[in-house]
């Protein structure tokens with residue numbers, strides 16, 4: 001009998017496992033991962049940004065965890081010799097509407113206790129000679145890192161403290177009684193006292209095994225990137241982001257300096273027809289059916305069809321994608337957009353079409369499911385894990 005069974009070897013599951021084992025060296029903790037390796041999905045297919053917490057609703061879990069997550073991530077990197085760089089980020093306004101939105105974002109930063117510097121057009125140009133805009137917000141704390149390296153370092157700690165990881169162990173069923181919880185995989189079943197599910201793109205399917213997913217579904221949004229040629233690796237000194245549309249959950253196509261020295265352009269946000277499909281033509285019948293027969297999807301389409309069409313057009317026609325970047329970096333050309341691997345975001349959508357912006361948890365007496373862990377969940381993985389530990393501890397004692 002295990003004390004705790006964790007499902008999912010992405011950064012959220014591993015952070016939780018590592019912290020639980022550290023806090024409770026005597027407890028038997030098992031992590032189930034369906035793939036042969038850790039972090040094959042969202043955790044290793046993202047922008048690698050350590051977010052500072054600019055955008056999030058004040059008082060939300062996202063705002064709280066992100067602020068703490070930035071500090072914790074940097075401490076973790078220092079302690080484990082993982083390279084990171086607090087290169088800072090510029091949110092660039094390129095039109096009168098965006099200047100107005102920039103003012104609102106500045107106010108939000110103030111509410112979230114985040115110091116930012118407002119730059120005039122000229123000051124922006126001085127700091128970033130290749131970037132054009134009416135002005136910008138400078139967030140000095142923002143950084144970059146490789147989240148796969150962080151996940152691997154946490155996993156190493158977890159295992160060296162006596163934690164167990166089972167690879168190729170896909171959870172297919174859950175049985176819960178007042179005395180125990182049983183995690184079924186194809187090969188065998190594992191008994192435990194408490195189960196924690198951190199299944200990313202499969203969060204609704206795992207929660208659904210316990211009847212907890214009636215009011216939401218994961219809709220996959222592909223994020224496609226391009227990479228700039230090495231000659232342009234010094235084109236920017238900071239991360240360059242557009243001012244986002246507050247109605248949308250994604251941040252807009254940005255120029256990201258990666259920790260390996262390269263610069264990526266992206267990601268966009270297009271509907272994915274396969275949850276764990278990274279090629280543009282990937283399609284899965286069951287995944288697509290689950291999107292199309294969900295009322296929340298059609299309500300979402302009704303509200304966001306215009307921006308959805310633009311995203312789709314830009315995904316297929318590189319010129320449109322280029323247009324998004326040229327708004328603030330006019331010197332980039334079509335030939336500069338080189339292929340780069342894509343990622344797929346797990347975004348929870350409610351039955352009425354509402355996009356769930358905050359982290360979402362669901363519980364039974366012997367389980368806790370993290371049902372929505374979108375960006376900045378990589379940045380926030382340590383405080384999310386700490387929060388989950390708190391709940392698990394209460395349950396195991398109670």
Ligand SMILES: Cc1cc2nc3c(=O)[nH]c(=O)nc-3n(C[C@H](O)[C@H](O)[C@H](O)COP(=O)(O)OP(=O)(O)OC[C@H]3O[C@@H](n4cnc5c(N)ncnc54)[C@H](O)[C@@H]3O)c2cc1C
Nearest residue numbers: 008010011012034042043046047049171200223343377379
């Ligand atoms: C394009 C993109 C850009 C992003 N950029 C950033 C960024 O710059 N900064 C940031 O902070 N965040 C960013 N994010 C968000 C961040 O990457 C994710 O929020 C985070 O990685 C979520 O981690 P996770 O552990 O919940 O999910 P995942 O990494 O997806 O891990 C879930 C794991 O569960 C496993 N699993 C699923 N089902 C089962 C099952 N039945 N049995 C066993 N195992 C199972 C999967 O194989 C997987 O390993 C980005 C995301 C994307 C897609």
